[in-house]
Amino acid sequence: MQPVATRPVTEPELPPSRGEISAAVIAYLRGTGPLPGEAALAGADPLGDDLQLALYLCYELHYRGFAGVPEAREWDPELLRVRAALEEPFLAALRKGATRHEHAADALDELLVEPVDGEGVSHFLQDKGELWQLREYAAQRSVYHLKEADPHAWVLPRLWGRAKAGMAAVEFDEWGGGRAERVHAQLFADLMSDLELDPAYGRYLDASGAEALAVVNLMSLFGLHRALRGALVGHFAAVEITSSPGSRRLAKAMRRLGAGPAAEHFYAEHVEADAVHEQVVRREVVAGLLEVEPHLDADVAFGVDATGWLEDRLADRLLEAWRSGRTSLRTAV
Amino acid sequence: MPDTSAERPRRIVARREGPLLVEGPVEIELEDGTTVTSDRFCVALCTCRRSRMYPWCDTSHRKHTPTARPASDR
Numbered sequence: 001m002q003p004v005a006t007r008p009v010t011e012p013e014l015p016p017s018r019g020e021i022s023a024a025v026i027a028y029l030r031g032t033g034p035l036p037g038e039a040a041l042a043g044a045d046p047l048g049d050d051l052q053l054a055l056y057l058c059y060e061l062h063y064r065g066f067a068g069v070p071e072a073r074e075w076d077p078e079l080l081r082v083r084a085a086l087e088e089p090f091l092a093a094l095r096k097g098a099t100r101h102e103h104a105a106d107a108l109d110e111l112l113v114e115p116v117d118g119e120g121v122s123h124f125l126q127d128k129g130e131l132w133q134l135r136e137y138a139a140q141r142s143v144y145h146l147k148e149a150d151p152h153a154w155v156l157p158r159l160w161g162r163a164k165a166g167m168a169a170v171e172f173d174e175w176g177g178g179r180a181e182r183v184h185a186q187l188f189a190d191l192m193s194d195l196e197l198d199p200a201y202g203r204y205l206d207a208s209g210a211e212a213l214a215v216v217n218l219m220s221l222f223g224l225h226r227a228l229r230g231a232l233v234g235h236f237a238a239v240e241i242t243s244s245p246g247s248r249r250l251a252k253a254m255r256r257l258g259a260g261p262a263a264e265h266f267y268a269e270h271v272e273a274d275a276v277h278e279q280v281v282r283r284e285v286v287a288g289l290l291e292v293e294p295h296l297d298a299d300v301a302f303g304v305d306a307t308g309w310l311e312d313r314l315a316d317r318l319l320e321a322w323r324s325g326r327t328s329l330r331t332a333v
Numbered sequence: 334m335p336d337t338s339a340e341r342p343r344r345i346v347a348r349r350e351g352p353l354l355v356e357g358p359v360e361i362e363l364e365d366g367t368t369v370t371s372d373r374f375c376v377a378l379c380t381c382r383r384s385r386m387y388p389w390c391d392t393s394h395r396k397h398t399p400t401a402r403p404a405s406d407r
Contacts, residue, residue, distance in 0.1 A: 049352075076386075097364075112395055112396070113396050113397070113398045114398070115398055115399070116397050116398065116399050117338045117399065130395065148361060169374050172374060173374060177373065178370065244391060244392040245392055247393075248385070250393065267388075271386065271391050271392075272386060272389045273373070275389065275390040276373060276375050276376060276390070278392070279377055283346070
């Protein structure tokens with residue numbers, strides 16, 4: 001067994017604000033100011049930097065919190081009220097913009113077809129990505145991958161039978177099958193070290209744009225609300241189904257650019273693991289859930305659609321920047 | 334994890350399309366005499382022979398489409 005570099009758990013620092021709402025949330029968390037008022041909340045772009053960062057900050061209290069913020073703020077009723085006011089327009093924007101399927105089976109079938117001449121981020125990085133673009137990609141993905149599979153654990157008490165057993169088995173695998181050095185979040189930290197990025201939790205939050213934060217906020221939103229358990233399962237299925245082919249391309253990109261063994265291994269492991277996870281999630285988790293709660297069919301489909309929609313928005317931001325030789329980040333890494 | 338192999342047969346899920354799903358851990362002897370092992374809770378064994386990491390499934394069995402940007406293209 002390989003030793004895992006242990007370091008004391010430290011909470012990340014609060015990031016700089018991105019507008020009126022996030023500034024007020026940060027001030028409230030620091031204990032230096034009031035929460036955002038109705039007027040600020042009412043005028044916010046649901047997918048913009050300000051709201052997405054504010055929502056991210058609220059959610060992060062359920063994961064690791066922030067340095068200097070009392071842990072009890074996690075269940076502060078006033079903060080939860082603001083969180084709900086941020087979630088509402090976000091969820092409404094997702095339902096309006098992303099919904100394409102009524103049935104889970106239709107939404108998932110679409111993902112099981114592989115394009116011959118794809119043009120997504122993983123294709124770009126595989127074919128012509130440069131090292132600085134791989135680093136930008138990893139920095140922004142770290143906002144999720146350093147808590148990989150964590151938001152999905154919240155759905156476990158809300159599932160029964162086949163769905164619960166399947167979900168728990170996949171989560172066990174995501175968390176290294178009982179071995180700390182194989183926890184996927186650890187494998188990603190190792191990838192970051194290979195790419196000479198700082199693997200500290202939350203380090204690249206400020207560098208990540210609204211599109212990258214929205215992808216993570218989606219998981220927290222679906223994970224924290226029992227009412228959205230169908231969407232969480234749909235989201236998880238979408239991630240696992242699309243992961244293997246994309247990971248193969250990213251492993252190839254890492255190899256081509258000599259990123260290092262850990263960088264390559266992270267994606268190679270995901271090709272193999274997610275080919276298994278996809279099968280278990282579709283056959284046990286989705287089918288098992290819909291067997292006992294068939295009324296959640298449209299919610300599962302929504303989770304799939306919302307995931308694809310937000311991933312496409314992130315891809316657009318990355319590719320638009322890279323194709324014109326610009327950085328996709330808010331701050332340099 | 335408790336070893337239940339002595340109590341019941343190992344379950345293998347077979348479908349017309351896609352990999353065989355086998356409860357792990359497994360040791361697989363290949364044609365060239367080498368063996369590969371996996372201690373994953375379940376492994377997906379390639380049956381289409383298109384996998385680039387045979388004997389493990391890498392989803393190469395999936396249908397292909399010429400469409401430039403479908404939902405799965407990420």
